[in-house]
Amino acid sequence: MGKIVFITGASSGFGKAAAYKFAASGYDLILNARRTERLEELAAELGSKFNCAVLTLPFDVSEEKAVFDSIASIPDEWKAIDVLVNNAGLAAGRDYFDEASLDDWNTMIDTNIKGVLYVARAVTALMIPRKSGHVINLGSIAGKEVYDKGNVYCATKSAVDAISQAMRIDLLRHSIKVTCIHPGAAETEFSMVRFKGNEEAAKKVYEGITALQAEDVADVIYYCASLPPHVCINDLVLTCLQQANSFYINRNSNP
Numbered sequence: 219m220g221k222i223v224f225i226t227g228a229s230s231g232f233g234k235a236a237a238y239k240f241a242a243s244g245y246d247l248i249l250n251a252r253r254t255e256r257l258e259e260l261a262a263e264l265g266s267k268f269n270c271a272v273l274t275l276p277f278d279v280s281e282e283k284a285v286f287d288s289i290a291s292i293p294d295e296w297k298a299i300d301v302l303v304n305n306a307g308l309a310a311g312r313d314y315f316d317e318a319s320l321d322d323w324n325t326m327i328d329t330n331i332k333g334v335l336y337v338a339r340a341v342t343a344l345m346i347p348r349k350s351g352h353v354i355n356l357g358s359i360a361g362k363e364v365y366d367k368g369n370v371y372c373a374t375k376s377a378v379d380a381i382s383q384a385m386r387i388d389l390l391r392h393s394i395k396v397t398c399i400h401p402g403a404a405e406t407e408f409s410m411v412r413f414k415g416n417e418e419a420a421k422k423v424y425e426g427i428t429a430l431q432a433e434d435v436a437d438v439i440y441y442c443a444s445l446p447p448h449v450c451i452n453d454l455v456l457t458c459l460q461q462a463n464s465f466y467i468n469r470n471s472n473p
């Protein structure tokens with residue numbers, strides 16, 4: 219077994235692109251998401267293309283028991299995980315605070331905060347005895363600046379930022395790296411999920427800009443993971459050229 223990366227949310231977007239990137243770079247992969255069929259297809263493709271070993275581990279990151287049981291069930295030869303890309307997450311809805319669906323709030327809190335915590339806790343338990351490992355959490359610029367109708371999504375990503383800082387401090391004594399990556403607008407399935415299949419609303423997010431692509435973010439994730447053992451990027455914000463932060467987007471000069 220070579221170096222092992224565990225990627226949550228690998229059925230789409232950043233997670234899927236990261237799976238390609240790590241596989242192409244010689245890693246063996248543990249791939250998680252809820253959509254089993256997509257994971258199986260990706261595993262078969264990566265296995266034959268890059269000759270890597272792939273273990274699919276489908277579960278819902280928001281279900282505490284499923285997370286801990288699934289990670290406990292990983293075969294021994296897969297347990298020496300080098301990198302965790304703690305990426306599964308979503309926005310559900312974009313609505314005023316006083317109009318937003320409580321179900322959407324619960325889904326985001328359960329997935330983006332509890333899911334990130336459960337997976338990180340279960341995987342770092344495997345890293346700690348080896349005194350080695352790297353956790354890469356996916357935050358967002360939404361966690362850096364709160365924007366209108368972003369209320370709970372922004373709060374969950376702000377929580378990922380805080381959790382990453384806390385993990386970095388508390389895991390220092392175990393020599394585990396913790397990186398939090400905060401992308402700006404990126405063209406994945408994110409907006410289709412956020413707007414519940416409303417293609418027009420999803421497209422509008424990327425209108426007039428050359429947004430980040432999943433591969434751009436995957437390259438940055440891999441870069442963070444490929445630094446020498448004594449170097450850690452703690453916090454990294456990336457946006458496309460036409461975005462300065464959550465508020466300022468230049469939609470007039472598409473390069």
Ligand code: NDP
Pocket residue numbers: 226227228229230231232233250251252253254277278279280305306307308309329333356357358359400401402403404405406407408409411
């Ligand atoms: P996608 O919608 O393309 O991918 C999200 C992935 O998360 C899917 O593989 C999905 O798989 C998985 N996922 C969602 N909920 C769960 C769950 N409960 N359990 C397990 N897996 C789950 O979005 P992105 O790739 O863009 O997003 C990845 C991360 O990056 C998210 O945390 C997002 O908040 C963050 N982000 C996205 C930005 C963007 O503009 N796209 C910018 C900044 C941050 P499945 O449905 O099969 O379970």
Ligand code: 8X3
Pocket residue numbers: 357358359360401402403404464
């Ligand atoms: C996703 C990017 O700007 O929609 O986290 O919040 S944004």
